[in-house]
Structures are given as C-alpha cells and as structure tokens.
Amino acid sequence: MKKIVILISGRGSNMEALLAAVAREELSVEVAAVISNRPDAKGLVTAAAQGVPTAVVDHKTHAGREAFDAALAACIDGYTPDLVVLAGFMRILTEGFVRHYEGRLLNIHPSLLPAFPGLHTHQRALEEGVRIHGCTVHFVTPALDHGPVVVQAAVPVCDSDDEAALAARVLAQEHIVYPLAVRWFVEGRLRLVDGRVMLNAERALPAALVSP
Ligand code: GRF
Numbered sequence: 033m034k035k036i037v038i039l040i041s042g043r044g045s046n047m048e049a050l051l052a053a054v055a056r057e058e059l060s061v062e063v064a065a066v067i068s069n070r071p072d073a074k075g076l077v078t079a080a081a082q083g084v085p086t087a088v089v090d091h092k093t094h095a096g097r098e099a100f101d102a103a104l105a106a107c108i109d110g111y112t113p114d115l116v117v118l119a120g121f122m123r124i125l126t127e128g129f130v131r132h133y134e135g136r137l138l139n140i141h142p143s144l145l146p147a148f149p150g151l152h153t154h155q156r157a158l159e160e161g162v163r164i165h166g167c168t169v170h171f172v173t174p175a176l177d178h179g180p181v182v183v184q185a186a187v188p189v190c191d192s193d194d195e196a197a198l199a200a201r202v203l204a205q206e207h208i209v210y211p212l213a214v215r216w217f218v219e220g221r222l223r224l225v226d227g228r229v230m231l232n233a234e235r236a237l238p239a240a241l242v243s244p
Contacts, residue, residue, distance in 0.1 A: 034218040035064040037113040039104075039121040044075015046119035046140055049207035050214060051082055059211050061218045064111035067104070069123055085111075091123060101129040115217050118172065119210070127174040135224040137172040138217070140210050142202050144168060144184055149177030154198045157189060165189050165198060167206045169213040171224050180229045182213045182222060 038047045047066060053059035066079035069091045076086045089107050094100035100123070108116055118139040130137065143153040145168040157165045166186040173179035185205035189198060216222035221232040 033060060033062050034114040035062045035112060036115045036117050036214065036218070037064050037108050037111050038066045038079075038117045038119050039108075040066060040068050040073055040075040040119050041070050041122040042073050042075065042120055044073065044078055044120065045203065046206055046210050047075050048078055050117065050119070050211050051079070051084065053211035053215070055082075059215050059218070061214065064113055065108075067107055069100075069104070069121070075120075097124070097126050098128070101126045105129055105132055115214065117210075117214060124176060125172070125174075130172055130174045133172070135171065136217075138182065138213060139170055139172045139177075139179070140206055141168045141170065141177050142199070142206065144186060145170060145177060145181065154202065155195045158193060158195060158198060163189050165202060167202050167209065169209055171229065180224060180227060182216070182229055182231065183209050183233075185209045 038050060040047050050059065051063060054061060054063060063084050065085045065087055066075065067087045067089060068076050069089055071088045071090055080086050087107055089100070089104045091100045094103055114136060116133050116137045118137070141149070143157065144164070144166045148156050154165070164186050166184055168184045169182040170179040171182065185208065187201045187205060213222065216231060216233060223230045
C-alpha cells in the first residue's frame with residue numbers, strides 16, 4: 033500500500049477529511065505520519081486519537097529556513113512516503129525542499145488559483161466582488177501558491193456572505209477534492225510529467241467540483 037505523510041500547522045480539518053476517507057475505505061493509503069511545525073497544532077491531537085503517528089519539527093528551534101527544511105525533510109523521509117500532502121501547512125518552503133519532493137508534493141489552497149495566492153483569500157474575494165470562488169489542489173513548485181493544478185472546486189459567492197460563511201462553503205469543497213486528488217495519485221492516475229499534470233480521472237466528476 034502507498035504511504036503518505038501529511039503536514040499541518042493548525043486545525044487539521046483537511047487532514048481529518050483524508051483520515052475519514054481512509055476509514056470509509058474510499059482512500060486506500062497508509063497515513064505514515066502527521067507532522068506539524070507547531071507543537072500546539074490541534075490536528076496533532078486528532079491524528080494521535082486515531083492512532084496515526086505524529087511528529088513535531090518546530091520551526092522556532094531552527095536557525096533559518098534552510099535548517100528547518102533540512103530537519104523537516106529528514107523527518108518526512110524517515111517515513112519513506114510516496115506522497116507528501118500539505119494540509120494547512122503555514123511555512124514557505126525552500127526551493128531545495130520543493131525540488132526534493134518534485135512530483136510528489138501536493139498542496140490545497142483556498143482560492144481558485146491563480147486568483148488570490150497568499151493569505152486572507154476569502155476576505156479578498158469578497159472585497160473584489162467576485163461571483164465565483166473556491167479551492168485548488170496543485171503540485172507544489174518553488175513559487176508560493178503556484179504550480180500545476182490538479183483539481184479545483186468552485187462555489188458561488190452570495191450577497192449575504194461574510195468571510196466566515198464563504199470560508200465554510202469553500203472548506204466543505206476542500207474536504208471533497210483533497211481526498212479525491214490523493215486517491216488519484218496513489219492509484220497511479222495522477223502524475224506530474226515535464227511540469228504538466230497528467231490525470232486519468234473518472235469521466236463523470238462529482239457535481240460538487242463544479243458547484244455546491
Ligand atoms: C485550508 O483552508 C487550506 O486550504 C489552507 O489552510 C486551511 C487549513 O485548514 N491551505 P485545516 O487546517 O485543514 O482545517
């Protein structure tokens with residue numbers, strides 16, 4: 033069975049969605065470890081309660097990005113994963129780290145990239161007055177919130193939305209598309225070839241990938 037390592041920094045709801053998909057046998061993968069850069073990440077408690085090995089590589093105890101990324105990579109590689117899944121991992125990664133995991137490093141971002149890279153995506157979407165917002169699963173490249181897109185889910189922006197309402201609508205879609213993308217990868221249907229996504233997905237994607 034293929035192995036994944038999930039990196040988190042906080043709440044870990046995407047990690048939970050992945051663990052739930054495994055528990056429901058919709059995703060056939062061994063979650064070898066959940067690793068956080070923050071010792072107080074709530075997701076660590078959730079993972080441990082489900083019997084998943086956890087580890088902390090605290091960025092505050094490392095001198096700089098290079099040292100932190102080297103320690104993080106050593107920790108990850110100890111679990112020999114086939115795929116590394118960034119799930120709310122709030123650290124900018126060095127080019128060396130990203131290159132080391134080229135083609136086997138996925139991220140989920142709460143916007144329809146290339147719109148709204150960076151932070152506060154939902155608030156910015158509201159301020160711009162866009163009518164469609166969503167989330168993106170992508171292979172990670174050295175540029176922040178950039179990289180070949182695997183799957184996106186779109187949601188409407190409603191006149192009554194505040195940041196929390198819009199974030200919740202997007203998050204529900206994140207929890208659908210991330211397990212799907214990981215499943216495609218571990219089933220060998222998703223690959224990165226010469227910087228392009230090669231995807232042999234189901235013909236009929238769930239309607240949720242288009243609208244809620
Ligand atoms: C999600 O919105 C994800 O897209 C972004 O950070 C958030 C993490 O949430 N990268 P959670 O920790 O998975 O609940």
